Amino acid sequence: MRVGSETVSVVTGASGGVGRATARMLGERRAKVALLARGRDGLEAAKREVESRGGRAIAIPTDVSQFDQVQAAAETTEREFGPIDLWINNAMVSMYSPFTKMSPDEFHHIVEVTFLGTVYGTQCALRSMIPRDRGKIIQVGSALAFRSIPLQSAYCASKHAIQGFTESLRTELIHQKSNVGISLVNMPALNTTQFIWTKNKMPHKARPTGTIFQPEVAAEAILFAAEHDRREVMVGYTTVEATLGEKVAPGLLDHYLAKAAWEGSMLPEPADPDMPDNFWKPLSGDHGAHGPFDGISRRFSLQLWATENRSKMLGGMLVALIGLSAVSLRKNLSLRYRG
Numbered sequence: 457m458r459v460g461s462e463t464v465s466v467v468t469g470a471s472g473g474v475g476r477a478t479a480r481m482l483g484e485r486r487a488k489v490a491l492l493a494r495g496r497d498g499l500e501a502a503k504r505e506v507e508s509r510g511g512r513a514i515a516i517p518t519d520v521s522q523f524d525q526v527q528a529a530a531e532t533t534e535r536e537f538g539p540i541d542l543w544i545n546n547a548m549v550s551m552y553s554p555f556t557k558m559s560p561d562e563f564h565h566i567v568e569v570t571f572l573g574t575v576y577g578t579q580c581a582l583r584s585m586i587p588r589d590r591g592k593i594i595q596v597g598s599a600l601a602f603r604s605i606p607l608q609s610a611y612c613a614s615k616h617a618i619q620g621f622t623e624s625l626r627t628e629l630i631h632q633k634s635n636v637g638i639s640l641v642n643m644p645a646l647n648t649t650q651f652i653w654t655k656n657k658m659p660h661k662a663r664p665t666g667t668i669f670q671p672e673v674a675a676e677a678i679l680f681a682a683e684h685d686r687r688e689v690m691v692g693y694t695t696v697e698a699t700l701g702e703k704v705a706p707g708l709l710d711h712y713l714a715k716a717a718w719e720g721s722m723l724p725e726p727a728d729p730d731m732p733d734n735f736w737k738p739l740s741g742d743h744g745a746h747g748p749f750d751g752i753s754r755r756f757s758l759q760l761w762a763t764e765n766r767s768k769m770l771g772g773m774l775v776a777l778i779g780l781s782a783v784s785l786r787k788n789l790s791l792r793y794r795g
Contacts, residue, residue: 459679467544469492470489485511488537520569542592550566592637598642690759
């Protein structure tokens with residue numbers, strides 16, 4: 457797939473963060489974009505941004521935890537723009553809290569939006585794509601799908617579930633010889649609106665854990681995955697580290713993260729217990745794509761660049777290897793001649 461003016465795309469969680477940044481990039485490609493989220497203010501602002509960049513957009517207020525709403529959004533998209541080519545499952549909610557301080561309803565709600573919202577989006581996308589035998593689904597995953605951290609048990613569980621669900625579905629599509637593609641894009645810590653509106657039960661303000669990247673890095677990875685046949689795309693070296701660390705020394709990581717990730721998730725400033733959040737309903741107003749950490753967030757990922765330029769790098773390594781072999785052969789021939 458090449459994303460362009462004829463591409464019909466759906467982005468969930470499009471009112472802020474990664475979804476908002478992705479919608480902007482789709483607009484720059486002049487794509488047709490259906491924007492799904494609960495908050496109407498953010499959706500309308502995203503629509504204006506897509507259109508100002510040359511794309512076309514419709515804002516569809518949608519709670520992805522409700523299958524009928526997701527299905528209705530898919531039908532609206534196809535009536536307005538035509539058959540869906542690209543579906544990006546990005547919507548999520550989370551909470552900063554020890555598991556023992558979460559209610560069953562709170563845990564259920566996080567899983568319902570973050571995991572089941574992805575499942576429902578995938579079902580609706582496949583209903584459109586399988587009969588035409590084409591299309592691409594992007595699941596926005598996380599390093600936390602491989603290595604969980606404290607204070608986000610329901611969110612980590614949801615990202616693990618997305619990983620397992622997608623692997624199972626991929627094997628079914630292969631078995632059915634379907635040309636519909638599905639890719640996971642696993643994210644590092646990102647400077648998104650999550651840190652403006654996520655519910656926080658801790659005494660201090662929350663922050664991303666570890667090295668922080670801007671949401672545009674995530675959006676770039678999503679569009680790369682949309683246009684290339686990659687099973688998974690890892691974004692940021694920290695995501696790769698988390699994956700490898702869990703395989704090599706999971707017990708050691710348990711003890712390290714019990715302290716480092718707990719303390720690393722909090723700022724020194726005390727949290728405002730009356731701060732509004734988007735847990736049960738969206739916040740009013742437009743909050744954009746970025747969180748409050750612009751000053752310490754990276755705009756470039758060397759690891760993602762290496763992923764995007766894998767063929768060039770392998771070609772360069774092959775040329776370098778041939779060159780070294782030629783030099784070595786010349787030296788050996790020279791020594792034999794002198795001998």
